Amino acid sequence: MSKVCDQHWVLLRGLARESAHWGDFVPLLQAAFPTATITMLDLPGTGYWYQETSPATIAEIVEIVRQQALKQGVLEQPITLLALSLGGMVAWEWMQRYPQDIAAACLINTSFADLNPAYQRMRWQSLGKIANIARLNNSVQRELAIVQLISNRRDHDQAIAQAWAALDELRPISAGTRLRQIIAAARYRPGDIKPQAPVLLLNSQTDRLVAAACSEAIQQKWHLPLHRHPWAGHDLPLDDGEWVVAQLQAWVESKL
Numbered sequence: 485m486s487k488v489c490d491q492h493w494v495l496l497r498g499l500a501r502e503s504a505h506w507g508d509f510v511p512l513l514q515a516a517f518p519t520a521t522i523t524m525l526d527l528p529g530t531g532y533w534y535q536e537t538s539p540a541t542i543a544e545i546v547e548i549v550r551q552q553a554l555k556q557g558v559l560e561q562p563i564t565l566l567a568l569s570l571g572g573m574v575a576w577e578w579m580q581r582y583p584q585d586i587a588a589a590c591l592i593n594t595s596f597a598d599l600n601p602a603y604q605r606m607r608w609q610s611l612g613k614i615a616n617i618a619r620l621n622n623s624v625q626r627e628l629a630i631v632q633l634i635s636n637r638r639d640h641d642q643a644i645a646q647a648w649a650a651l652d653e654l655r656p657i658s659a660g661t662r663l664r665q666i667i668a669a670a671r672y673r674p675g676d677i678k679p680q681a682p683v684l685l686l687n688s689q690t691d692r693l694v695a696a697a698c699s700e701a702i703q704q705k706w707h708l709p710l711h712r713h714p715w716a717g718h719d720l721p722l723d724d725g726e727w728v729v730a731q732l733q734a735w736v737e738s739k740l
Contacts, residue, residue, distance in 0.1 A: 493517070494558060495524045496549070498569030499669065500662045502531030504651050507644075509721040509728070513566075516729045517736075523558050525549055527574065529661030538661040542672045546577045550585070562587035562681075566732070568721065569593050569694065570665060573672045579679035588739070590684040590732060592720050593691055595698030598673035599705060604695035605670075623649040634693055636717035644722070678706045684735045685710040686720060686728060693718040709735070 493513065497505055503524035514522055528548045529538035539545050553559050564587050567575035572594025579586045595605040606614070613633050620626040628645035635644070687699035689712050696712070703710040711731050716723035 491519065492521045492523065492558070492561060492563045494553065494563045494565050495522065496565060496567040496571030496574055497524075497527065497530070498571050499665050500530065500657045501568075502526050502534070502651065502655060502657070504531065505648065506721065507647070509725040512725045512729050513732070516733055523553075523556070523563075525552055525558075527571070527665070529665070530657050531655060534655040534657060534661075536661075537658065538664040538668070540664040540667045542573050542577045542668050543581070545574055545668060546581060549574060550578065550582060553585075559585050565589040565591075567591055567594070569718065570669050573669060573674075576674050576679065577672075579681055579683075580674060580677060583680045586679070586681045588682045588684075589679070590686060590735070591699075591702075592686045592728070593688055593694050593699065593718050594685075594702070595669075595694055596674055596702065597671055598675070599701040600695070600698045602670065604697050607691075607693060607695055610693055623652045627652065631719075631722075634718040635723050636688075636690055636692070636715055637723050676705075682739060683708050684731070686713065686731055687711075688713045688716040688718060688720050688723070690715055691718045 495506055497503060503526050506524060510522060526532050527538065527545055528536050562585060565575040565578065567589065572591035575589050575591055579589060610633060617626055617629045620629060624645055627648040628641060631641055631644045631648065685699050685703055685708050687696050687710065689696050699710055702708065713720055713724060713727055721728050
């Protein structure tokens with residue numbers, strides 16, 4: 485990893501989430517890397533692109549996101565990807581297809597279909613809660629149920645739910661996009677090739693949505709560094725953004 489790796493972070497969110505869901509984590513990251521540029525890219529069907537429908541494959545999602553990055557001038561130098569969950573699959577595929585674009589990548593609580601069974605990639609214990617969420621029409625109630633599933637902190641539930649409901653009102657993500665993102669994630673099998681760029685894995689040992697074993701399987705297959713958080717939920721940057729930033733700082737410093 486060269487010294488430019490911390491100069492341009494590109495952030496990718498997960499299933500049915502948009503750039504604004506990073507929330508207070510972005511200023512934490514900027515404070516840790518004050519000279520860095522931080523760009524948040526929306527996956528198709530979310531955020532700025534909410535009126536579009538997501539493709540049903542990770543490869544197609546990568547092509548669209550990369551074109552977005554090219555148009556914004558993001559790829560003038562190699563970037564460092566920071567990606568959560570579904571975003572981690574997009575990041576991995578991006579590294580495979582366009583290795584020249586990527587200086588390094590940090591993947592948080594992600595999973596691959598060829599390494600773990602479906603009941604670990606979406607934990608069976610959460611399926612009932614997910615089905616109940618899908619039936620909720622009130623955006624505040626729905627987002628409250630989501631935050632209570634993907635976060636293990638309870639001190640911020642109402643505030644986060646209100647903020648996320650406001651995002652849903654402003655840029656609603658369609659049921660079609662949600663379904664096609666689920667299909668894309670469910671069948672993503674990246675194969676055996678290890679990315680050329682350095683990769684750091686972060687996971688939550690008490691993730692109630694995606695089993696911690698999924699990151700561990702990636703670590704074991706490609707012998708990548710994996711740092712484990714003891715109590716956070718699936719949305720690790722939401723639950724303990726300071727810890728994530730500390731891992732990133734140590735990682736970057738170790739590679740300079």
